Each structure stands twice: as C-alpha cells, then as structure tokens.
Amino acid sequence: MADVLSPRVLLIRSLDDAAREMAAIGVSEGGIRAMSGKAQMLAVKVAGACVPAAHILKQQMLSIGGDAAVARDVLTHKIDSSDVILMGTRAQMRDLAGKLAGQPFGLSELGKEVEALLASLEPRRRTVLRARGHSLDLGARVHVMGILNVTPDSFSDGGLYHRPSAAFDHALQMIDDGADMIDIGGQSSRPGSSPILEEEELKRIIPLVERLHEEWKGPISIDTYRSHVAEEALKAGASIVNDITALSGEPRIAEVTSRFDAACILMHMQGTPDTMQQDPRYDDLMGEITLFLKAAIERAAAAGIGEDQIVVDPGLGFGKTTEHNLAIVRRLPELAVLGKPVLIGPSRKGFIGRVLDLPIEDRLEGTLATAAYAVAQGARILRVHDVKPVVRAVRMVEACLASPA
Numbered sequence: 001m002a003d004v005l006s007p008r009v010l011l012i013r014s015l016d017d018a019a020r021e022m023a024a025i026g027v028s029e030g031g032i033r034a035m036s037g038k039a040q041m042l043a044v045k046v047a048g049a050c051v052p053a054a055h056i057l058k059q060q061m062l063s064i065g066g067d068a069a070v071a072r073d074v075l076t077h078k079i080d081s082s083d084v085i086l087m088g089t090r091a092q093m094r095d096l097a098g099k100l101a102g103q104p105f106g107l108s109e110l111g112k113e114v115e116a117l118l119a120s121l122e123p124r125r126r127t128v129l130r131a132r133g134h135s136l137d138l139g140a141r142v143h144v145m146g147i148l149n150v151t152p153d154s155f156s157d158g159g160l161y162h163r164p165s166a167a168f169d170h171a172l173q174m175i176d177d178g179a180d181m182i183d184i185g186g187q188s189s190r191p192g193s194s195p196i197l198e199e200e201e202l203k204r205i206i207p208l209v210e211r212l213h214e215e216w217k218g219p220i221s222i223d224t225y226r227s228h229v230a231e232e233a234l235k236a237g238a239s240i241v242n243d244i245t246a247l248s249g250e251p252r253i254a255e256v257t258s259r260f261d262a263a264c265i266l267m268h269m270q271g272t273p274d275t276m277q278q279d280p281r282y283d284d285l286m287g288e289i290t291l292f293l294k295a296a297i298e299r300a301a302a303a304g305i306g307e308d309q310i311v312v313d314p315g316l317g318f319g320k321t322t323e324h325n326l327a328i329v330r331r332l333p334e335l336a337v338l339g340k341p342v343l344i345g346p347s348r349k350g351f352i353g354r355v356l357d358l359p360i361e362d363r364l365e366g367t368l369a370t371a372a373y374a375v376a377q378g379a380r381i382l383r384v385h386d387v388k389p390v391v392r393a394v395r396m397v398e399a400c401l402a403s404p405a
Contacts (some may be wrong), residue, residue, distance in 0.1 A: 037090035043124035070193035131263035132239035146174035185223030213237025225249035246296035270319025332377035345383035
C-alpha cells in the first residue's frame with residue numbers, strides 16, 4: 001500500500017522562518033541562502049504609476065513568474081495612471097528591481113526603492129536605539145515605556161499625578177514594575193484639548209525630570225512639541241524627545257534634539273488635538289501614514305539626528321476612527337519599509353472602549369490584547385499606563401514567537 005502524503009501550510013513570515021524550516025528537513029546552507037527568498041510571497045503597492053509604467057510593471061512581473069494587479073482601465077487607456085500591486089516572492093521582487101534599472105517613467109528610481117524595501121525586511125539581529133549615552137537593544141526584546149502625565153486633564157490619568165511627590169513615586173513604581181523608560185508629559189493631547197502656557201508646562205515637568213534623573217539613570221522621555229520645553233528637559237536629564245507633531249510643530253525642536261544627541265519619537269497625527277477627531281478621513285490609510293513618517297525621518301536626519309536615534313509611531317487615536325486604529329495594528333508590518341523601530345501606544349485608548357463598550361478604567365484586557373498583537377506584528381516599544389501586566393504579557397508573546405519548534 002502506498003504511503004499517504006499529507007500536505008500542510010507552513011507559516012513563513014520572515015527569512016528566519018524560511019531558513020529554520022529548510023534546516024529542519026536537511027537543506028544545505030547554500031540551498032537555504034538560495035531558496036529562502038522564494039519561500040515568502042510579498043505584495044507591494046506602487047501608487048500613481050502612469051499607464052505606460054503600469055504596463056511595464058505588469059509585463060516584467062509576469063516574465064519572472066510573478067504578477068501585478070492594475071486598474072481595469074489601464075488596458076483601455078481610459079485613465080492616465082493606476083496604482084499597481086506587485087505580487088511575487090522576495091527573490092522575484094529582487095529580480096524586478098534589477099530589471100527596472102534604466103527604465104523610463106520613474107521606474108529606475110522605483111527599482112532602487114524596491115531594493116531598499118527588501119533590505120528593510122531583512123532579519124535584524126540588533127536594532128539599537130541610541131539616546132544620549134543610552135543604548136537600548138530593541139532587537140533583543142520589546143521595551144516598555146511607562147506613561148507619566150503630570151496634568152490635571154489627560155484622558156486616562158489626569159489629576160492622579162499632578163502633585164510632584166505622587167508623580168515621582170509613580171515613576172519609581174513603574175520602574176520597579178519593569179518599565180525600560182519613563183515618558184513625562186506636562187500638557188494633555190487628548191482629543192479636544194487646548195494648549196497650555198509654556199511656563200505652566202515647564203513648571204509641571206522640569207522639577208520631576210531633575211529629581212527622577214538624580215534617582216534613576218535610565219532613559220527619560222519628554223512628551224512635548226515645544227523646542228524650549230524640550231531643551232530645558234534635556235538639560236535636566238531627559239534623553240528622548242517624544243513629539244506628537246513629528247518635529248514639525250516648532251522646527252527648532254529638531255536642532256535641539258540633535259544638539260543634545262537625544263533620540264526622538266516621530267508620531268503621525270492628522271490635524272491637531274483640538275480638531276483631530278472631527279471626522280478623520282484617509283484615501284490610503286497606511287500609505288499616507290508611511291509617507292508622513294518618511295518625511296519626518298528626512299526632517300530629523302537633515303537636522304543631524306542619527307539614523308539609530310529615530311523611532312516612529314503611527315499615532316493610534318490621533319486623527320483616526322476605531323476602524324483606522326484597528327487597521328493600523330493589523331497592518332503594522334507595512335511600516336517596516338521605513339527601517340525604524342516602531343512604537344505603539346494603545347493604552348486605554350478610546351477605540352478599545354468602543355470595541356468592548358467599556359469605560360477608561362476598565363480597559364486593561366483590551367490594552368493587553370492590543371499590545372500583544374502589536375508585538376507579534378513587529379512593534380518594538382509599547383507606551384502604556386499599566387506597566388507590570390504589559391511587561392508580563394510581552395515576555396509571554398516573545399517566548400511564543402521565539403519558540404524554535
């Protein structure tokens with residue numbers, strides 16, 4: 001009687017996964033190097049290709065065994081341009097990049113962009129974030145950032161840590177609970193909030209930054225978009241600038257961050273805190289977020305901020321509907337093209353409350369589920385209120401992802 005051959009689907013999410021599965025069946029090292037790129041399919045979207053370029057991309061992908069989806073009216077020439085979805089293995093995408101060299105209609109530059117995209121997807125053994133003398137190995141494990149709002153009106157913990165002694169004690173508690181960094185904010189950015197005076201923001205945060213820096217030598221982040229506030233906080237001992245405007249609110253903040261050799265977190269936001277939740281709309285959610293953050297990275301680099309000093313944040317809750325936020329978490333791997341570690345801040349956010357129909361104080365489980373899924377999707381920093389349970393959940397997710405079996 002013939003043996004029964006039973007097929008099953010392998011989950012190949014990275015070159016590491018492909019190499020591990022091939023090694024398990026005895027493939028040679030040379031074979032693994034040659035074939036790993038053929039084991040994972042990719043879909044790459046190219047926006048706004050002119051019709052001739054769309055035709056060429058379709059033909060080139062078909063010639064190497066892949067395919068490309070274009071608008072139906074490309075064939076009839078009823079339109080001038082079309083988005084294109086390229087579909088193929090990593091190896092085929094690399095072949096395509098080579099075939100586009102010297103091609104017209106912007107395709108030669110596209111080939112270089114495809115090569116850069118493929119490079120961003122390569123396994124990263126070490127992703128070190130450098131922040132004023134601190135070296136945070138984000139490749140080794142996910143880092144947890146504890147939120148410390150010294151405000152009377154933040155959406156979740158406003159008023160709880162407005163007193164300096166309460167704020168300081170809470171910072172130490174989060175550190176004891178496993179926080180890798182503390183993010184201090186003196187001005188609420190909740191939906192509908194209005195700016196406070198700069199003097200008031202300084203009064204709230206600078207004494208706390210000074211005291212915490214004296215007590216703890218770990219990285220302190222300052223949540224501000226104001227250049228003078230960032231400068232004073234960095235003088236007081238902060239080492240990371242977390243700017244909800246991605247260095248665009250006050251241009252001098254980029255120069256200040258660079259001068260102090262600090263790291264920066266660049267966040268996407270549509271609108272401003274007082275208007276951002278008034279019917280936010282996107283034609284291409286992840287495409288628009290990616291282009292925004294790419295421009296922010298270029299802005300940071302132009303100011304002299306190092307390539308290893310930049311973190312990106314898609315900005316959950318900042319100009320997004322519930323559906324937008326859920327899509328961002330699901331599609332987080334698309335931000336890999338930026339080549340930067342991704343921070344995500346789901347903690348107690350409104351979209352969790354809307355999905356589960358729960359008030360702010362009862363959103364821990366929703367936060368943990370979102371954080372765990374975000375880690376599985378590639379997030380390297382989690383910004384949260386509830387440090388201890390998040391740290392435990394993250395370590396468990398990492399153990400599952402690292403299991404070699």
